[in-house]
Amino acid sequence: MPVCHLAAHDLACRRGDRVLFAGLSLALGPGEALHLAGPNGVGKSSLIRLLAGLLRPFAGTVERTGAVALLDERPALDLPMPLGRALGFWRRFDRADEAAFERAVEAVALGDLLDVPVRYLSTGQRKRAALARVMLTGAPVWLLDEPLNGLDTASTAAVESLVAAHCGNGGVAVIASHQPFALDRMTRLEISRFEPAEAV
Amino acid sequence: MRFAQLLRRDLALLLRGAQGRGGATLPVLFFVAVTMLFPFAVGSDARLLARTGAGVVWIAALLAAILPLDRLVEPDLEAGLFDQWALRGIAEETVLAARILAHWLSFGPPLMLATLAAAALLGLDAAQLAAVELGLLAGTPGLAAIGVTIAALTAGLRGGAALGGLLVLPLAVPLLVFGAGSLQPGGEGGLALCAAASLAALAIAPFAGGAALRALRE
Numbered sequence: 421m422p423v424c425h426l427a428a429h430d431l432a433c434r435r436g437d438r439v440l441f442a443g444l445s446l447a448l449g450p451g452e453a454l455h456l457a458g459p460n461g462v463g464k465s466s467l468i469r470l471l472a473g474l475l476r477p478f479a480g481t482v483e484r485t486g487a488v489a490l491l492d493e494r495p496a497l498d499l500p501m502p503l504g505r506a507l508g509f510w511r512r513f514d515r516a517d518e519a520a521f522e523r524a525v526e527a528v529a530l531g532d533l534l535d536v537p538v539r540y541l542s543t544g545q546r547k548r549a550a551l552a553r554v555m556l557t558g559a560p561v562w563l564l565d566e567p568l569n570g571l572d573t574a575s576t577a578a579v580e581s582l583v584a585a586h587c588g589n590g591g592v593a594v595i596a597s598h599q600p601f602a603l604d605r606m607t608r609l610e611i612s613r614f615e616p617a618e619a620v
Numbered sequence: 621m622r623f624a625q626l627l628r629r630d631l632a633l634l635l636r637g638a639q640g641r642g643g644a645t646l647p648v649l650f651f652v653a654v655t656m657l658f659p660f661a662v663g664s665d666a667r668l669l670a671r672t673g674a675g676v677v678w679i680a681a682l683l684a685a686i687l688p689l690d691r692l693v694e695p696d697l698e699a700g701l702f703d704q705w706a707l708r709g710i711a712e713e714t715v716l717a718a719r720i721l722a723h724w725l726s727f728g729p730p731l732m733l734a735t736l737a738a739a740a741l742l743g744l745d746a747a748q749l750a751a752v753e754l755g756l757l758a759g760t761p762g763l764a765a766i767g768v769t770i771a772a773l774t775a776g777l778r779g780g781a782a783l784g785g786l787l788v789l790p791l792a793v794p795l796l797v798f799g800a801g802s803l804q805p806g807g808e809g810g811l812a813l814c815a816a817a818s819l820a821a822l823a824i825a826p827f828a829g830g831a832a833l834r835a836l837r838e
Contacts, residue, residue: 474703474837488707494700498633509629513622514708 421590424486424560425449426471431480433466439478440466441614448592450560453583453603456596458611464596465492467611468565471594486592487559491567495550497538503549504534507556516556524555527582529575543570551579562586562593568601622710623718630722634688644726647684648734654680655738666743673742674752674803678796680738681731681756685763686788690781692723692771693829702833712830716768720825724764732756751803751811758811759799762818765825766791772829776836795821 425448432442440463448454456464469475471482472490497506511521525531528548533541541549547570554562562583568576580602583593587603595601635644658676659669696702705715732753739749770787774780794817802810 472703472707474706476838490703490707492700492703494698494703496700496704498629498701499695499699500633500636509625510704513625 421450421560422486423450424590424592425483426485426561426592426594427483428471429481429483431467431470431482432478433463433470433475434478435463435466439616441611442479442616444480444609444611444614446609448594450590450592451587453587453593453595453606455601455603455606455608456594456611457598457608459598462611462615464598464611465565468492468563468594468596472563484561486561487557488561488563489554489557489559490563490565491547491550491554492565493569495538495546496553497546497549499539500537502535503530503538503541506538507534507549507552510553511556514557516558520556520558524552527555527578528552529578544572544575547571548575548579551582555582560591562591564593564595564597566597566599567595568597568599623714626710626715626718627722630719631725634691634722634726644730647687647727648730650687651680651684651731652734652737652741654683656741659741669743670745670748673739673744674748675800676742677735677738677752678755678759678800681735681760682763682789682792682796684731685727685760685767685792686785688723688727689767689771689784689788692719692768693775693833694771694780697775697833697836703837712833713826716772716826716829716833720761720765720768720822723768724761728756728760728764731760748803751807754811755799755802755814758815758818759795760818762795762814762821763788763792765818765821766795769821769825769829769832773832775833791821 427447429445431444433440446454456467458464466475470477472488473482473484497503498509507521507525525534528551530545530548530552533545538546538549547567551567567579571579583595584603587593655676662668662672702712702715706712735752735756739752744752766788770784770791774784774787777783795814798810798814798817801807802814
């Protein structure tokens with residue numbers, strides 16, 4: 421696993437007229453995982469997008485070393501295409517080999533559905549497919565926004581062990597979830613602690 | 621390498637048609653249908669048809685280019701693909717350049733083939749047919765560029781598809797004026813101007829569309 425590091429200094433995020441959080445700092449090194457917790461609307465997804473570099477911070481800086489893989493509520497797979505082809509596009513795009521493809525599909529237990537167009541997959545199956553896409557990137561930094569949404573108990577355990585394996589290999593994972601996420605040595609960050617005292 | 625991968629994917633999606641909303645065949649059928657209806661509307665006077673027919677081909681081509689507008693950018697935006705490309709350091713401009721090329725390949729050449737049928741229906745002679753085909757070759761890349769730009773600008777808006785169609789029409793006026801103008805006797809200059817307008821649209825389109833897509837993230 422390439423060297424990876426993810427840090428934020430004094431980060432503030434504004435959506436519309438509202439400052440969601442301010443003065444938020446974090447630092448993650450190889451093998452470390454962080455659980456972003458908090459109620460809906462507190463800014464979990466915004467923080468994930470800030471860390472990914474898709475949003476510009478209102479204040480503060482984000483430092484990233486190593487490639488980033490993002491899982492959010494959208495699968496980023498072509499709905500009309502069979503799952504195998506939709507994932508195959510990303511495999512080639514991210515220059516992963518066939519063996520990695522087999523491993524990723526195996527890990528999320530979607531081997532039987534490769535011929536099914538993505539639009540016929542259920543919410544949980546799409547989520548697992550998107551997780552396979554994340555695995556195919558080979559990126560050391562995983563940003564997972566609500567990775568357990570729509571998953572059954574067995575899949576939840578599978579996702580938790582995948583993230584554990586990723587961190588065990590020296591990867592970094594940030595998991596935004598309002599649900600509990602079972603993972604050893606994971607720090608927890610309550611975003612509501614960084615809510616500004618009054619609207620700015 | 622990645623540009624080729626993007627192009628191949630875009631072509632596969634545009635040619636096959638997404639979510640049952642027709643593929644490349646739909647605009648072509650529409651194009652032929654319009655040129656077929658025209659003689660019914662104005663009568664079968666061969667001289668009139670021969671004089672106006674080439675212009676009708678241009679109008680039909682313009683309308684056909686609008687049909688796939690809602691499939692050009694919106695589905696990828698909704699599925700989060702643009703964010704995924706951005707994470708990999710692929711500029712929106714690169715993605716849109718591939719999209720323009722794929723869009724043109726999926727409607728330009730098929731339309732030029734269908735023009736052969738349209739020419740027979742409208743009674744165009746060989747010289748007129750050649751002029752129309754050359755004009756379409758010069759003009760359709762510009763139409764593709766304008767289409768993708770507008771699709772990027774209106775992506776994420778409710779009713780974006782209808783608005784997009786409305787916005788493409790005025791932008792396509794220079795292409796139409798010069799393209800159809802090249803059909804008049806001594807109108808060879810129109811062909812060059814049509815190609816120039818097309819090139820200008822092609823040069824601006826990826827950047828305008830890319831800026832629109834980035835603005836949507838904020």
